[in-house]
Amino acid sequence: MARSSGFTKGYCRAVADFIYSNFIARVGTFSVLKTDNGREFHNEVLQQLLSNYGISPSYSVPYHPQGNGMIEASHKRLIRFIKLVPENKNLSKVLNAALWVDRTTVRKRTGFTPQYLVFGFEGNNLLQSLMQTPSDIQQYTEDELFKFRVGQFYFRKQQEDSAKETQRRDRDHQKEVFDKRYDTNVPIKKGDLVLVYDAATNKMGLNWSGPFVVRKVLSRIYYLSNLQGIPMKRQYTREMLKPFVAAPLSTTK
Secondary structure, eight states: OOOOOOOOOOHHHHHHHHIIIIIIHHHHOOSSSESSGGGGGSSSSHHHHHHHHHHHEEEEETTTTGGGGGHHHHHHHHHHHHHHSHHHHHHHHHHHHHHHHHHHHHTTSSSSOOOHHHHHOOOOOHHHHHHSEEEOOOOHHHHHHHHHHHHHHHHHHHHHHHHHHHHHHHHHHHHHHHHSSSSOSSSTTTTTEEEEEEETBBBBBBBOOOOEEEEEEEETEEEEEESSSOOEEEEEGGGEEOOOOOOOOOOOO
């Protein structure tokens, strides 16, 4: 479930405080924090916080938004909401309203709202208040409340399993679409010659540059060097590469 805050100054310490108060102190420690390569995540304050709680930092590949696909999708929803706000409104105050709408909107990927999956109950928004009739206030005994709570936990477990299955099917579908768009079936290993996709240059319509040499492969991340053996600082993922095939030499007489 999305959480957000606006920072105007001292953002390095503010980001560390945000991560501590909204995640570590709220739900406990975790093993890995994955972020982009912004300066707010590359500083001694945050590194010390992560070290204190045994959390390993992990950074996405530069110029590769697919690596943070879920976060990028969440950003798009918030941006669409904020674009509808009149220009004279304070955006820092509008942000909480945008998050409220985001948390109470059903996700296609899971079939549930983020608030329900996190807290076990639906958070009503203004549209739901208009569409629904308020229920009558009724007093329950302690035993009735206990039985209701047990049933709520049991039903929630079933709903979580349903959300996981819906998410799995959606991921399988997205992977199928991705594999059709990018031919990643051909394996690339250390020492291979490859071309690199670079849409930013787009010189004369040529989006592939190279060849380069694969000098190291770690999981799904590839490290390259040029033909002179000089390492390239940037990292690449599989869909950004394709094997280099030299054109056959002409044999004209």
